[in-house]
Amino acid sequence: MKTTRYANSRQKACQQCSAAKAKCDRKPTGCSRCSQRNISCVYPQVAHSRSQTPSQSEANPQSPESLPDMLTLSSGSRLSTHGGDEWAHAISRAQPMSEREYVNVNTNTAPVPVEHRLNQTPATSEDAGLDFSNLDLFCPINVDEITTRWMNPYIPVPGQHIKQYPAGVSAFIFRTLKSYTAIAARGRRILPFIHHTQISGSPVGSPLTTCLSLIRICETSLPGSEATAMMMIQREMQNIIESSTGYDDLCLLGAFQAYLIYCLVLFFRLDPGTTTHLRPAMMSLQTLAHLSSKQGLICMADQQRTRPRWEEWIVTDIKRRTLYVMYLFDSVLSAQEDVPTFLGTELSGIPAAASKSLWQAPTRSIWEREYNIHLAEWTEKGLTIDELWPIPEDMDEPSIAKRRRRVDHWLEDIDEFGTMLYAVTVCTHGG
The missing domain is CATH 4.10.240.10 (Zn(2)-C6 fungal-type DNA-binding domain)
Structure with a gap:
């Protein structure tokens, strides 16, 4: 063309x-x-x-002879690829992908059925002008408690409630997060806390784009190369922390997601079950969660029962989903270290995962239509995460019945991520 x-x-x-x-x-x-x-x-x-001649356009960019000595990552960091021709070739395959490639990277695997993705397609010209500036958001919680969450098992705080996960629930969380690691490394599907517009719209060199490219080496790495992969990932994690003060809100959100993915990869794939180096990483991850959440977790328009901008809604739902995954991962690490996990009461009042219709809406116009339906159906505010927690002892029967009706309504249109959250909470706390 x-x-x-x-x-x-x-x-x-x-x-x-x-x-x-x-x-x-x-x-x-x-x-x-x-x-x-x-x-x-x-x-x-x-x-x-x-x-352009075929010889120019069809040259093999992945031949070891054409590889540079260094692999350039985000924020100007450069990592050596002198681990041998095979290792360099594996790294050369870790290239940024479009959304279509991300979903169907393995040509031997049947594409995800269209009906399972609400006819989701790569961003069209309608959505090419996504504007994430001047977002009208606010944060209704004390985010400082997110930063200090790692201290909870060691310093008693009044009002803490230990989550008594049944063995089956703990195993379910472990296997679910492990599957997220495989999804990220293989690139066949989009992780449930990454929005499809991030795949098609994140700039080259951003923390999330770099992460989704870099971790693909975990799928193609050769035996004995795990130590090199760990070194590269840990160096990029350090780069994120050192650069975080200069990130804008959108880049900071991507950094939060990327750092969480790196932690999952380290724990479930490169150094299975080891938490020695991950506990300090979790402290840094919770700091990134604090910084990102501080910029806003709820759209101001939601408080006024009006429709927000699509960009505002995308950012807030991504943040909340990423937070919930981080809290579940924290429970896995705590179980490995044999320390208690506490109910995240600091998140009380923020919305639960949004409906499938809203999360998977492929275009702005479809999302606006679905949000109008959402406003009509939810005359009060939408379901909040604490409504999935234990029923307070002082709650009367009419209030309990109302709460259960709201949960039932929420369950009518949730995706697999929402189903997972419900399974964890209902099997732990009852409902």
Whole structure:
């Protein structure tokens, strides 16, 4: 397809400024905006025209001879690939993917049925203009309690409630999170706490994009290469922490997700069952959760019973889902260390996972239609996560009946992630 007369002008801004709809001074060595934020400045490549010869367009980019000595990651970090030609070749396969490639990366596997993804397709021109600036959000909880959660088993706090997970529930959480690790490494599906617009819209070099590319080496690594993979992942985790103060809200959210995925990969795949190096990592992960949550967990429009912008809703539901996965992972680590896990009362009042219709809506217009239906059906606020917790002893029968009706309503249209949350809570606390 020929490039249009607008193609060059549209590609002058770097990926990061383009995603943020910000002015870019387009310095060849890196724009000023990216330099101030200490993030990688990447300029998009100009698409080739049909006049390109087959020998040019079909050259094998993955041959070991064409690999650079260093693998460039986000925020300017560079990791050595001198672990041998086989290891370098495995790394060369870890390239950023489009949403379609992410879902159907294995051509020998049948694509996910369309009906299972609400006719989800890669972002269309309608959604190419997603604007994540000026989000009207607020945080209704004390996020400082997220940062200090790791201290709960060691320093008693009034009002703490130990979660007595039955053995079957603990095994269920363990196997579910382990499956998330396999999903991430294989790239056949989108993780349930990553929104499809992040796959198609995250700029090259962002923490999440780097993560989804880097962890693919875990699927193709050779025996004995686990130590090298661990070194690379741990170095990227350190890079995220060092760069987090310069991230904007959207990049910080991606960093939170990426750091959680790295922790899952380390625990379930590269160093199974070992928590020695993961407890400090969990402290850093909870700090990232605190910083991201502080920017807002609920849309202001939701409080006014009006429809928020799609971008606002996407960001808040991603944050909440990622938080819930982090809390479940914390319970797995606590079980491994034989320390108690406490009910996350600091999350009380924030919404539970949203409906399948809203989460999987492929376009803005479909999401707006579904949200209008949501507002009509939920005349009061939507279900909150604490409504899945133990029923208070002082709650009267009419209130208990009302609560159960709300949970039943929520169960009518939840995806597999919501089903998992319900299974964990109902088998632990009853309902």
